[in-house]
Amino acid sequence: MPSDQDDKSLLGGDLSVINVGLDKFASELAEHNVSVVHLDWKPPAGGGAELATLLSKMGT
Amino acid sequence: MEVTLNIVFQGFYKDSVALMRLSRDLAALDGVNEAGLMMGSPSNKQILKDAGLLADEGAAAEGGDLILAIRANDSAAAQKAAETIEPQIKSQTRSADGDTEWRPQTIRAAAKANPGANLALISVPGEFAAAEARKAISRGLNVMMFSDNVSIEDEISLKIQAREEGVLMMGPDCGTAILDGVPLAFANQVKRGDIGIVGASGTGIQEVTSLISNNGRGVSHAIGVGGRDLKDEIGGVSTLMGIDRLDADTATKHIILISKPPGEKVLPRIMDRIAQSAKPFTVCFIGATDLELPTNATAARTLKDAAQAALGGGEFEQSESVGTSLPESRKGIRGLYSGGTLAAESQLILLDAGLPVASNAAVPGAVGLSENNEAHQIIDLGDDQYTQGRPHPMIDPEIRHEPLADAMADSTIGVILIDIVIGYGAHPDPAGQLVTMLDDLRGENGPAIIASVTGTELDPQVRSSQIKALEAADIHVAESNADAALAALRLLGVNS
Numbered sequence: 001m002p003s004d005q006d007d008k009s010l011l012g013g014d015l016s017v018i019n020v021g022l023d024k025f026a027s028e029l030a031e032h033n034v035s036v037v038h039l040d041w042k043p044p045a046g047g048g049a050e051l052a053t054l055l056s057k058m059g060t
Numbered sequence: 061m062e063v064t065l066n067i068v069f070q071g072f073y074k075d076s077v078a079l080m081r082l083s084r085d086l087a088a089l090d091g092v093n094e095a096g097l098m099m100g101s102p103s104n105k106q107i108l109k110d111a112g113l114l115a116d117e118g119a120a121a122e123g124g125d126l127i128l129a130i131r132a133n134d135s136a137a138a139q140k141a142a143e144t145i146e147p148q149i150k151s152q153t154r155s156a157d158g159d160t161e162w163r164p165q166t167i168r169a170a171a172k173a174n175p176g177a178n179l180a181l182i183s184v185p186g187e188f189a190a191a192e193a194r195k196a197i198s199r200g201l202n203v204m205m206f207s208d209n210v211s212i213e214d215e216i217s218l219k220i221q222a223r224e225e226g227v228l229m230m231g232p233d234c235g236t237a238i239l240d241g242v243p244l245a246f247a248n249q250v251k252r253g254d255i256g257i258v259g260a261s262g263t264g265i266q267e268v269t270s271l272i273s274n275n276g277r278g279v280s281h282a283i284g285v286g287g288r289d290l291k292d293e294i295g296g297v298s299t300l301m302g303i304d305r306l307d308a309d310t311a312t313k314h315i316i317l318i319s320k321p322p323g324e325k326v327l328p329r330i331m332d333r334i335a336q337s338a339k340p341f342t343v344c345f346i347g348a349t350d351l352e353l354p355t356n357a358t359a360a361r362t363l364k365d366a367a368q369a370a371l372g373g374g375e376f377e378q379s380e381s382v383g384t385s386l387p388e389s390r391k392g393i394r395g396l397y398s399g400g401t402l403a404a405e406s407q408l409i410l411l412d413a414g415l416p417v418a419s420n421a422a423v424p425g426a427v428g429l430s431e432n433n434e435a436h437q438i439i440d441l442g443d444d445q446y447t448q449g450r451p452h453p454m455i456d457p458e459i460r461h462e463p464l465a466d467a468m469a470d471s472t473i474g475v476i477l478i479d480i481v482i483g484y485g486a487h488p489d490p491a492g493q494l495v496t497m498l499d500d501l502r503g504e505n506g507p508a509i510i511a512s513v514t515g516t517e518l519d520p521q522v523r524s525s526q527i528k529a530l531e532a533a534d535i536h537v538a539e540s541n542a543d544a545a546l547a548a549l550r551l552l553g554v555n556s
Contacts, residue, residue: 010178010202010228011281011309015242018170018201020192021183022075025206025245028484029181032242037170037177040163042073043099043124043188 062093062131065138066118067146068100069126073184074149079126080451086145091137092130097149098449099185100125103209107449123187167195181244182231183207189232190214197222197229204284205231206245212293215286219297228305229298234284235262235485238269241279246454246485249518253278255370256312258302260289260319263399263454263481264346264363267514267541268316270483271367274516274523275376280312281305290330292323300333307337314370315341318363318401321348321424331357342369346404347423361412362405364542376543382536382551384508390474393548394467394507395438396460398453399514402479402541403440409545410436413556420445438477439463454486457493468501475508475548479541482515482526491526495533508551509535512544 026038100121180196186209222229250273335354360366397403
């Protein structure tokens with residue numbers, strides 16, 4: 001496991017991915033033995049992109 | 061009487077690959093004339109409207125709603141088709157490891173469950189992508205954003221936020237990256253080595269990394285930054301951070317930059333950053349002229365030049381000349397490309413040989429498609445005008461069918477140039493698909509077809525197998541995309 005937040009450089013450590021969207025990308029990473037968590041993503045805030053943006057800016 | 065039926069699934073997401081597959085199944089059902097399954101963003105609703113598939117229910121949908129749209133012979137057929145496909149739409153999406161165990165629904169929950177995570181790979185619809193990226197960055201995650209249709213204002217704010225947090229923001233519209241040998245999204249399985257790349261072009265990175273790997277060297281990392289990063293509005297934030305990363309990376313000995321020419325204000329900042337490095341750079345700003353580079357950098361005109369320079373100079377293995385001759389009347393070249401930067405590279409090669417070039421994605425020196433009917437046409441089939449509501453030609457090469465049929469039927473065309481791009485994310489057998497397409501289109505004494513295969517032996521499609529299938533169908537395969545364009549010139553008797 002990488003040493004989390006202090007390794008923001010990304011390179012030269014173990015890649016560990018949160019996949020948000022295409023299922024295929026998660027499967028392909030798993031094939032490469034990369035640790036991957038595939039989100040069960042749904043459009044936030046009942047479907048409105050503007051509210052989703054607002055919520056993300058509030059850190060939700 | 062023909063009817064249009066829309067059913068809206070509120071707050072329902074299914075990824076675009078799954079939707080594409082289900083749309084096809086739906087369109088093949090009895091009595092269905094046209095069908096679509098799309099998230100309800102304004103651009104998708106427009107596509108459905110243009111296709112005569114949008115009813116009032118669909119028109120009222122929001123971006124996070126899924127629209128099932130059917131045009132059928134009668135309402136009974138439409139209803140039956142909807143009932144047939146609905147269970148498949150609602151079926152549980154398979155998780156990455158094949159089971160249906162609990163999966164987190166938010167980046168916050170995922171980061172808590174996996175505190176070692178260091179990258180968020182985001183490919184949700186563009187209007188939601190920035191919100192997800194913002195959450196990822198604020199949790200100290202690097203981001204690779206595959207999604208496009210993200211506003212330039214969002215891109216600027218995300219990149220500034222990422223710089224403040226000290227994380228990389230790759231994208232939006234970042235199709236390709238290779239980190240520590242792991243291909244992400246549309247990328248190739250290349251050999252590991254000491255050449256690092258920062259690129260604003262997905263297929264540009266794919267071509268250069270594949271050429272490096274196929275010619276005896278390897279790649280440390282390839283960092284994609286998204287096509288707009290070097291525009292003045294964005295300021296090259298991610299390119300500069302990518303250079304910082306590769307400069308500090310002990311595994312990287314040589315750095316290649318690939319992009320369209322940068323904005324006027326950005327260019328000096330990039331040059332200053334290169335000059336601060338002790339490492340050698342190769343700079344391939346496709347279409348740029350008269351670049352003044354620091355002493356540790358050399359300019360490359362084409363992707364092939366960039367790969368060669370990083371490999372230490374010298375020619376790659378030369379392709380044999382195309383063993384055919386053309387009648388005098390067939391003087392035209394038509395390029396049908398899935399890769400935008402591959403199309404740009406071919407335009408440069410034709411322009412450098414003194415030929416007039418027209419393109420829907422014209423490089424400096426070329427003109428728009430409608431501006432010169434006499435010019436050789438190089439078409440980027442990945443351009444928005446071809447992909448609205450359809451998958452990219454690298455995923456579904458079927459887009460090539462119509463322009464290929466046009467070119468085959470044109471008695472003035474001597475050579476058709478085609479790029480076959482393989483690797484992760486791409487179609488499982490693009491060569492086979494092309495060969496099948498040509499079976500229906502080929503007649504006697506048609507144009508010569510010259511292709512190249514971007515990819516490696518380690519890719520799922522296996523480069524040599526793709527080449528073999530093309531050659532068996534009498535398609536000449538060049539060693540690189542640039543070599544394919546050069547082979548076309550030789551066949552037409554033009555000095556390059």
